[in-house]
Amino acid sequence: MRIIVHTGKGGVGKTSVSAATALRCSELGLKTIVISTDTAHSLGDSLDREIGPEPVVISPNLWAQEVDARYSMDKYWGVFQKYMVALFSRRGVEDIVAEEVTVLPGFEEGAHLLWIDKYQREGFFDVLVVDAAPTAETLRLLSFPDVTRWWFERLLTFSKGAARVLRPLARPLLRTELPNREAFETVEVLFDTFEKVGKLLGDPATSSMRLVVNPEKMVIKETQRTYTYLNLYGFPVDAVICNKILPDEVTDPYFDQWKDLQRANITLIGEAFGELPLLKVPMMARDVNGLESLRRIGDALYGDKSPISSMFHGTTHQIIPDAEGGYVLRVPLPFANREDLDLYRSADEITLRVGPYRRNIVLPHALWKLEIGTARFEGASLNIQFVPKR
Ligand SMILES: Nc1ncnc2c1ncn2[C@@H]1O[C@H](COP(=O)(O)OP(=O)(O)O)[C@@H](O)[C@H]1O
Numbered sequence: 001m002r003i004i005v006h007t008g009k010g011g012v013g014k015t016s017v018s019a020a021t022a023l024r025c026s027e028l029g030l031k032t033i034v035i036s037t038d039t040a041h042s043l044g045d046s047l048d049r050e051i052g053p054e055p056v057v058i059s060p061n062l063w064a065q066e067v068d069a070r071y072s073m074d075k076y077w078g079v080f081q082k083y084m085v086a087l088f089s090r091r092g093v094e095d096i097v098a099e100e101v102t103v104l105p106g107f108e109e110g111a112h113l114l115w116i117d118k119y120q121r122e123g124f125f126d127v128l129v130v131d132a133a134p135t136a137e138t139l140r141l142l143s144f145p146d147v148t149r150w151w152f153e154r155l156l157t158f159s160k161g162a163a164r165v166l167r168p169l170a171r172p173l174l175r176t177e178l179p180n181r182e183a184f185e186t187v188e189v190l191f192d193t194f195e196k197v198g199k200l201l202g203d204p205a206t207s208s209m210r211l212v213v214n215p216e217k218m219v220i221k222e223t224q225r226t227y228t229y230l231n232l233y234g235f236p237v238d239a240v241i242c243n244k245i246l247p248d249e250v251t252d253p254y255f256d257q258w259k260d261l262q263r264a265n266i267t268l269i270g271e272a273f274g275e276l277p278l279l280k281v282p283m284m285a286r287d288v289n290g291l292e293s294l295r296r297i298g299d300a301l302y303g304d305k306s307p308i309s310s311m312f313h314g315t316t317h318q319i320i321p322d323a324e325g326g327y328v329l330r331v332p333l334p335f336a337n338r339e340d341l342d343l344y345r346s347a348d349e350i351t352l353r354v355g356p357y358r359r360n361i362v363l364p365h366a367l368w369k370l371e372i373g374t375a376r377f378e379g380a381s382l383n384i385q386f387v388p389k390r
């Protein structure tokens with residue numbers, strides 16, 4: 001199963017692009033499902049159909065689903081949920097409040113990962129298109145396995161120990177049972193699943209992450225941050241999709257300045273995501289609603305190409321820890337003229353200028369407090385060393 005994830009800020013067109021991509025795949029004869037993990041669901045509007053928390057058939061080879069965290073949690077996570085509620089209510093939290101807080105941040109995203117695992121295991125679909133929630137939640141979704149396992153192992157070792165000591169004494173006092181073997185086993189299975197899905201999403205042979213932007217400065221800036229973090233976690237980003245570009249047919253002088261601004265911002269996209277291919281979608285004459293308009297978006301995006309082919313095979317920028325407690329930022333600059341390089345740095349950003357070529361990279365938090373040591377070309381990459389301040 002091929003997995004294509006679209007992510008980006010709210011309103012840029014993730015849902016429209018996801019629906020269009022899925023429709024295109026289905027019309028190429030691939031069994032395709034598009035799932036929306038955004039709580040602000042609008043997949044139904046895009047496909048012009050009522051969609052629910054289980055897959056519904058849209059057209060031949062095409063299914064759609066709006067993942068509902070609470071629903072998925074109840075379905076796949078019932079035992080564990082009961083355990084968590086018991087844990088909280090033992091500490092005096094009202095049942096109804098406990099029910100609420102057991103959907104902890106990050107767990108909602110976890111629910112979506114369970115569906116990805118299910119479809120992978122069943123092997124029925126050829127393609128899974130994920131319309132992912134706005135940026136921050138998506139990053140949480142992707143880093144969920146690592147971060148939460150750490151957090152959970154502590155909670156569990158604590159309550160496991162506590163259960164052993166307390167059980168004989170505590171039983172008559174408690175309204176609910178202490179955690180039982182079944183609950184622990186559920187949790188173990190769950191984390192194995194998250195880890196499996198994490199690996200799947202990190203494997204470029206299976207997954208492609210595509211960044212959806214508009215030709216707007218703030219949107220591009222924020223998506224750059226996402227890009228850096230996706231690279232950091234090792235998720236394969238293989239394209240940038242710029243949606244809502246005013247087309248040449250629009251000649252009304254009223255839009256002249258908008259068109260100039262968009263052109264300048266498309267140049268910014270080149271500087272921000274240099275190595276990635278850029279796919280463009282024009283601003284349509286009306287909103288995206290129904291299969292006909294989705295087909296038009298699919299044509300603009302892919303022409304006669306298939307959405308499932310991997311669009312980028314090179315390396316993107318990488319951040320590699322070194323032995324001295326620092327990091328090396330490796331930026332591919334295959335066409336750079338080495339004699340003519342300028343490097344500017346602010347706390348959270350690096351700008352490289354090589355002749356007419358500019359590249360701008362948002363730095364992750366771990367690098368903010370470090371200083372630049374050396375900057376060297378090795379092969380087709382520029383390696384910038386970050387060292388602790390002396
Ligand atoms: N290329 C486009 N031309 C015209 N309208 C668009 C285009 N792409 C998206 N839209 C409209 O913009 C709005 C936001 O799009 P949507 O796909 O829901 O974004 P997101 O999922 O990123 O929030 C919707 O009303 C959609 O119909």
Ligand SMILES: [Mg+2]
Binds near residue numbers: 014040
């Ligand atoms: Mg959406």
